[in-house]
Amino acid sequence: MQYKKIPARFIYFFGAFGGILFGYDIGVMTGALPFLQNDWNLHGDAAAIGWITSSVMLGAIFGGALSGQVADRIGRRKTILIAAVIFVVGSILSGVVPHDGTVYLVIVRTGLGLAVGAASALVPAYMSEMAPARLRGRLSGLNQTMIVSGMLLSYIVDFLLKDLPDPWPWRMMLAMAAVPALVLFIGVLRLPESPRFLVRTGHLDHARHVLTLIRPADSVESELQQITETAAQEEKANARTSWATVFSGKYRYLVIAGVGVAAFQQFQGANAIFYYIPLIVEEASGAAASNALMWPIIQGVILVLGSLLFMAIADRFNRRTLLTVGGAVMGISFLLPAVINWINPATNPMLIVVFLSIYVAFYSFTWAPLTWVLVGEIFPLSIRGRASGLASSFNWIGSFLVGLLFPIMTAAMPQQAVFAIFGVICLLGVVFIRTRVPETRGRSLEEIERTETRQLSVAGQAASTVSTPSSHTKES
Template sequence: MRGFQLTAFKFAAIVAFGGFIFGLDAALISGTVRFITAEFTLSDLQVGTVVSAPGFGVIFALLVTGRICDAWGRKTALLIIAALYLLSAIGSVLAPNFEMLVAARFLGGLAFTSLSLASMYIGEIAPANMRGKLVSMNQITTVVGLSAAYFANYLILQASNADAAWVTTLGIDQYTWRWMLGVEVVPALIWLLMLLIIPESPRWLVLKGRLSEARAVMGKLMPAGHIEPQIQEIQESAAAAPSGSFRQQVAEIFKPRLRTAFWVGLVIAVAQPITGINAIMFYAPTVFEQVGIGTDAAFLQAVVVGVVSVMFTILALLLIDRLGRRPLVLFGLAWGGASLFLCSWAFNQASYELTADSLQALAAANIDVSALQALVGTVFETDVSFKQAMYQALGEATARANEAALIQQAIQIDATLVLAGIMCFIASFNLSIGPVMWVLFSEIFPTHVRGVAIPFFALIVSTVSYFVQQFFPWQLNNMGAAEIFLFYAACITVSLALLFRLLPETKNKSIEEIEATMVRA
């Protein structure tokens, strides 16, 4: 790797570390669901509110992010985001009640724009032949953060069950979920400090007329002979584009000349979250408990999800500039859809029945099984009917607190089939639409509207993601696992058909070359 490429890699790596913080923030909450539900006596919709609060916060942040990064610069916006992550992490750890926990996580959601801003910044400093790889680093650090969160949750859960003096001294057994959320504090502080050393985006500097500063930054990223032609290319692109206020820039996105870019951006922005990825990633232990493997195994399985995510994101990084964006997206969606159809079929074949041996196992776990005696031998065809029977017999609070154990003792299912289907879905997502979406967002929009367009379409991603996260607990207890997986599989199928028709190939093209093909005269 040459000196200029190494410098671009260094700056990209620092900015992409925000993806690691995002991954931690997104996945640490998954391990706390059972604990906060019991401590604050939460309903399904309240659980969804806690988990989805960042997804709600980012909707508001994205309304102003474009204006901030265009007016104050990409670097300043990233520094603000890092500070918000830090404040949110501290507030979540100290939250005394449900309302304050939601407020702290909402604050963190204001920082979730880090993914779109990082893609924008990296796309603007990266050489054309490295852009796919460098922008994809954002996804790699995100899945590494997710994996680290699942692993940290698993270790903290095991520690909380250990009979050791240091566990009691540190309060890990009493404040388990607070320790889980506290994992984010130190990395968030480190990222804030690292961002101080990156330069401003040279493209933004050119657009603001700060040419001497732009030349200084470009001097670190490309040979001297390339600087003036690059500046001229950016200026010509900006001069040919309509200028105007923030509102006019937003309106520009909807004009016929950008119609191709608009439809590609819209479809992929909806397609990525509607796959249901956030339902699985944000509620990973809860999802795996539905298979009947128990709480400890569910937390361990979540760690496997993180490992698979990292492996296939790295594979995407290696392939994205070789095979291209389009083949990865289409293959990944087809594979993911088939995987979720498989999960739906397996849950549709499942049944639930308590036996005398089941009651003995539940009693050994300190569950009062006297109210369950009348249900022994009753076969329930769906998870929904089984859970409703448990709520009526034990009371909703008790049944919810012991749901994993109840399902484990009653379910008859091909667990291997479901686990394989979920893992294949995770692999397909991280090989394709997960990293490729952000690469495309950094490429398909003209420079003069990119600061508005990327946050705008990220807003669509976040809105759909919010609804997926908010209503998943309710859907799980009212629709059932089979119907949820079937719904996500159907959504993937529709997305695949649309992107097969619309999605262009952009590999090895400069941003200006892509603009020439995507924008009508």
């Protein structure tokens, strides 16, 4: 297939749009849920609310895990196009679900989650392979901004559709998620396959042709050679790597650190706010959740501003410093409302929403973006593929469980108590950062691996030294 010369801006735009698509679907249920709840009379059914909300994340667990294998077989571009089609169909089916069709909606949204997981994993990877080297860092830095911008866009769309006659608001909100997926499909349809995939599958001439479309002529051969050498190195690394290697003593420390950070990011409860903020405001104020759709927009604006702040300060502070400060403030923001309510039960319950906004502000420029920066930096080449996939799976599992269990927990105990539990988890995350996670800022992957291996070796020698005198004592 012949393609026209592709402007870098075009690639850059759709690299950003993949994040918008991902963020849009994360946020769209926030505004739709109050109307769906009223239409289907789900106010007393916490389990149904949890399953409807979290089913996308359940599908994303498998979509993210399977997408890499599918993409290695048929290509990144084709897999993204398939995911976009599933996304369009799933969004439309979500909007036309039969009345009281809870099981139907859960099944449809689980299928939609397959596309969400695939898109979240593949679109940034494909675009980073396609974009010129000078744009890759910008793509990586903008990914979080685009995700939260997609969330904000969904909140605004939800707000604009809220005055439609029943039952159209929630149906249109869910169906409108097909629009960004359709835009992504049309855009990627114009793009060729990734040169890196073509090299890995032995299509060097095709890869060279694609590079001539997206690179200056004098850099094509040198980049092709670099891609070929890197692919050969990764193939050797993958051939020597198994799951036993990932969990071996040499790498176990780094795997625990990376996977632990990814898991803590979700179990700290951020998605409980993003998915359920109208219901949280309803519980606190007594006003109908369908009238509280300005609050998601406020949270979305905070997220976007926080992501921009992160881009400005990311390389000025250590990763562990930002995660420690963020986690500590987040934990305190969750715990203080419970403490204040315990001291003075007459306190205005809307105080919790103020503290949640403080939580979102610090989460937006610390744990939200830094989790994936750290995961990208901490794993050595030999285990990077498997370990990164494992971290992503734990992150999706945490997102699914928080989305499922939050309404069930709030039905069984006061909101302040639920958020206090998340606050304790935030503080445990800080302890984890300080004790288990190495600093990665300004250090190459090889330096991180050498340092941690050396520390493990020193620890092993110390243990051996301690045991030696005891054995001599026994003999004497």
